[in-house]
Amino acid sequence: xxxxxxxxxxxxxxxxxxxxxxxxxxxxxxxxxxxxxxxxxxxxxxxxxxxxxxxxxxxxxxxxxxxxxxxxxxxxxxxxxxxxxxxxxxxxxxxxxxxxxxxxxxxxxxxxxxxxxxxxxxxxxxxxxxxxxxxxxxxxxxxxxxxxxxxxxxxxxxxxxxxxxxxxxxxxxxxxxxxxxxxxxxxxxxxxxxxxxxxxxxxxxxxxxxxxxxxxxxxxxxxxxxxxxxxxxxxxxxxxxxxxxxxxxxxxxxxxxxxxxxxxxxxxxxxxxxxxxxxxxxxxxxxxxxxxxxxxxxxxxxxxxxxxxxxxxxxxxxxxxxxxxxxxxxxxxxxxxxxxxxxxxxxxxxxxxxxxxxxxxxxxxxxxxxxxxxxxxxxxxxxxxxxxxxxxxxxxxxxxxxxxxxxxxxxxxxxxxxxxxxxxxxxxxxxxxxxxxxxxxxxxxxxxxxxxxxxxxxxxxx
Ligand SMILES: Cc1cc2nc3c(=O)[nH]c(=O)nc-3n(C[C@H](O)[C@H](O)[C@H](O)COP(=O)(O)OP(=O)(O)OC[C@H]3O[C@@H](n4cnc5c(N)ncnc54)[C@H](O)[C@@H]3O)c2cc1C
Numbered sequence: 088x089x090x091x092x093x094x095x096x097x098x099x100x101x102x103x104x105x106x107x108x109x110x111x112x113x114x115x116x117x118x119x120x121x122x123x124x125x126x127x128x129x130x131x132x133x134x135x136x137x138x139x140x141x142x143x144x145x146x147x148x149x150x151x152x153x154x155x156x157x158x159x160x161x162x163x164x165x166x167x168x169x170x171x172x173x174x175x176x177x178x179x180x181x182x183x184x185x186x187x188x189x190x191x192x193x194x195x196x197x198x199x200x201x202x203x204x205x206x207x208x209x210x211x212x213x214x215x216x217x218x219x220x221x222x223x224x225x226x227x228x229x230x231x232x233x234x235x236x237x238x239x240x241x242x243x244x245x246x247x248x249x250x251x252x253x254x255x256x257x258x259x260x261x262x263x264x265x266x267x268x269x270x271x272x273x274x275x276x277x278x279x280x281x282x283x284x285x286x287x288x289x290x291x292x293x294x295x296x297x298x299x300x301x302x303x304x305x306x307x308x309x310x311x312x313x314x315x316x317x318x319x320x321x322x323x324x325x326x327x328x329x330x331x332x333x334x335x336x337x338x339x340x341x342x343x344x345x346x347x348x349x350x351x352x353x354x355x356x357x358x359x360x361x362x363x364x365x366x367x368x369x370x371x372x373x374x375x376x377x378x379x380x381x382x383x384x385x386x387x388x389x390x391x392x393x394x395x396x397x398x399x400x401x402x403x404x405x406x407x408x409x410x411x412x413x414x415x416x417x418x419x420x421x422x423x424x425x426x427x428x429x430x431x432x433x434x435x436x437x438x439x440x441x442x443x444x445x446x447x448x449x450x451x452x453x454x455x456x457x458x459x460x461x462x463x464x465x466x467x468x469x470x471x472x473x474x475x476x477x478x479x480x481x482x483x484x485x486x487x488x489x490x491x492x493x494x495x496x497x498x499x500x501x502x503x504x505x506x507x508x509x510x511x512x513x514x515x516x517x518x519x520x521x522x523x524x525x526x527x528x529x530x531x532x533x534x535x536x537x538x539x540x541x542x543x544x545x546x547x548x549x
Contacts, residue, residue, distance in 0.1 A: 089196070091117045093418055094210045094219035096202045096363070099127020101395025101407030102225030103186050108415035110193035117219070118190070119212055121201040124183040125190065128227050128396070129404045131179060132247045137270055138435055139178040140250065143171050144277035145437050153474045166278055168255055175250070203364040207390045221390050221418050224378060225411065226363060228356040228396035233262065235322040236332075236352050242325045243350045246271060256280050256348035260332050262320050264291035266434050268353030269307065273436045275349075276312050283313040283345060285320055285334055292434065296446040296495040298481065303440055303497055306477055315345075323350055358397045373399065383423065384414040392418070406430050431509055433502035438478045441505035444493030444512055447483055456486040460518060460542030462534050464498040466549050469529040475499035480538040482508070482518055489517035489542065500531050507535060518542035 092114035095102045103125060106118040124131060151163050190197055200212040204224075210217045230245040232238070240248035249271045255278045261268045264286035276282040284291075290300045291307075291314070304314065318334040321342075333344045358376045365372065371379045371387045378386055378393035385392050394414050395407030406425075413423030434440040450457045460482040464470040478498030484491050494508040511521055521539035526532050537546040 089117070090218040091115045091196075092219065093117075093221045093223060093415075094119065094198075094202075094217055095223045095225055096204075096210065097127060097225035097227055097395070097397075098122075098125040098186065098197070099225060099227045099395060099407060100129045100404040101227070101397075101411045102127065102223070103189070103411075104408040105223050105225060105394060105411030105415050106195045107189055107193050108412045109418060110195050112415060112419035112421075114415075114419060116193075117196040117198050117217065119198040119200065119202040119210060121199075124179075125186040125197065126179075126183040127225075129407075130182045130186070132250060134404050135182050136175050136179055136250045137246070137267075137274070139175040140171065140274045141270060141435050141437075143174060144274045148277045148437065156474070166255065168278075172251065201362055203362055204368055204370075204391065205364065206368060207388050221392060223384075223411075223414055223418075224360070224363065224386075224391065224393040224397055225395045225407070226359050226397050227407075228402055229359040230352065231355045231357045233320065233352055233354050236262065236320060236350070237323070238352055239325065242328055242330050242348070243323055243352060245352055249275075249349075249351045249353075252349060258347045259283070259349045259351065260285060260330070260345055260347040261351045261353055262323075262332070263353040263355065264288075264314065264316075265353060265355060266292065266432075268351065269312075270435055271351055271353065272312055273307070273310070276310060280349075281313075282311070283315060283347075285315045285318050285332065285345075287317070287319055287337075289317050291316075292440070294446075295432075295440070295442060296481070296493075297448050299440060299442070299495045299497050302478065303434075303436075306438065306497070307436070315343075318343075356396065356402050360397060383417045384410060385417075400427060401430055401432065403430065403432065426513065429509055429512055431502075431505045433505065435502060438475065438498045439501035440497045441501035442493070442495045443505055443509050444491070445483060446493060446495070447481075450483060450492065455492075457483050457492060458486050458542055459483055460538045460540065460546070462537035462541055462546050462549060464531070464534055466537065466546070467529075467531060467534045469531055470499055470534070472529070473499065475531075480504070480534045482521075482535075482538040482542055484518040484542045489519055491516055491518055491521070491539075494535075494538075496535075498531070498534065504532055504535055507532065 095118045098120040109116040259280045261272045261284045272282045330350045394410035396402045416423035431443040464476045470476040481495045483493040518539045526536040
């Protein structure tokens with residue numbers, strides 16, 4: 088039996104970051120992980136492998152659609168799916184081994200196996216019981232299920248199965264037009280599949296600024312993705328390796344069906360707390376199965392903390408990481424803080440989509456006096472040169488004070504561009520602060536400045 092200052096359960100972005108920060112702050116730290124490799128959902132079956140496939144398929148798209156126009160002639164590359172999978176696996180391995188290295192460097196013990204908590208201060212792994220002054224649960228999440236659709240990870244897959252299909256399907260149905268569904272749909276669409284996305288609501292990517300939603304859907308349609316909106320999936324039957332998805336069009340109350348070689352169920356994720364024994368020790372969960380915590384990430388049981396996808400808030404790796412760092416600070420007797428109002432969201436399609444802060448719809452609903460500064464990438468020289476001029480930057484600012492309230496970008500490198508607005512908002516900046524900051528030419532970031540200028544006297548290149 089070993090004794091620690093802190094034991095962290097789960098080594099995803101929440102858990103491994105918490106472990107590193109705890110160790111850096113002088114706490115004797117262990118991290119339990121049930122998977123074969125460190126890094127959690129994100130590194131093994133989430134952010135990293137999906138971005139590898141998005142990158143490779145985007146390269147193919149560029150070669151097929153834009154190379155000739157730039158004077159790059161020759162045969163279009165063909166897809167070696169086995170090699171693309173190997174490239175994806177190499178990317179995963181490089182990242183998970185990197186965490187292993189960081190654990191060694193920071194003298195963090197990796198306890199291999201599945202953990203349960205018999206009582207506060209104790210963590211059981213296999214037959215061993217380890218003691219800890221504090222425990223952080225970072226057990227993450229798992230794909231949500233849908234009545235009538237059984238995932239077999241062959242014909243009907245979750246995002247995990249979708250990352251390692253045997254072959255590229257001819258026809259793919261994606262149930263759910265959220266971030267994961269659209270990223271995976273884009274990958275297979277670019278690789279040659281006929282992709283149909285079925286969504287229950289009338290708009291894609293729920294919660295996003297509605298102007299961005301519309302532009303995004305238009306661009307995805309142009310890229311060949313098909314959409315069935317306002318459709319409630321009733322069932323999915325598999326026969327001889329083919330699936331038939333039946334759905335009801337909610338407004339018309341009519342039924343329809345569609346066949347596919349592969350169906351991806353992407354209707355969201357739910358917290359994963361199985362096997363921890365939380366009911367026995369009385370850790371409270373919300374109705375949605377999230378572990379309830381206070382502002383310091385402590386649960387109702389003293390000495391047991393929780394972070395990441397297992398608790399409330401957006402299921403994002405960087406949110407989990409921020410909570411991991413902040414929770415470590417709390418355990419070391421310092422102040423830990425996460426600004427939940429400024430967590431950016433990014434969709435890594437092409438073009439990328441990124442947002443931070445309030446949507447225009449939310450501001451309208453609040454009855455707030457605001458102004459909009461919008462700039463199209465059509466006016467950005469770099470975007471035009473790179474065939475990436477579809478999309479815009481939209482900055483929302485308080486009408487009276489000019490303080491930035493939100494930013495929504497659809498366009499090239501949106502996921503990187505959003506961060507200058509995050510920093511500005513963290514410092515309580517006005518749109519004019521961004522507008523007066525010199526931005527190098529020619530860069531995509533000039534579009535952010537132009538949107539800020541549009542909040543004042545006007546953009547230059549509009
Ligand atoms: C396909 C896909 C793409 C995604 N892309 C992005 C993206 O681009 N950007 C982004 O921000 N987010 C993305 N996400 C979401 C992101 O992966 C999660 O928000 C993030 O991984 C949450 O981190 P976490 O530390 O809370 O949990 P996880 O990463 O889920 O890690 C939890 C770990 O705990 C382990 N565990 C659970 N219970 C126990 C136990 N009892 N004992 C031992 N170990 C245990 C699990 O094995 C797991 O490894 C994506 C998710 C998916 C599925």
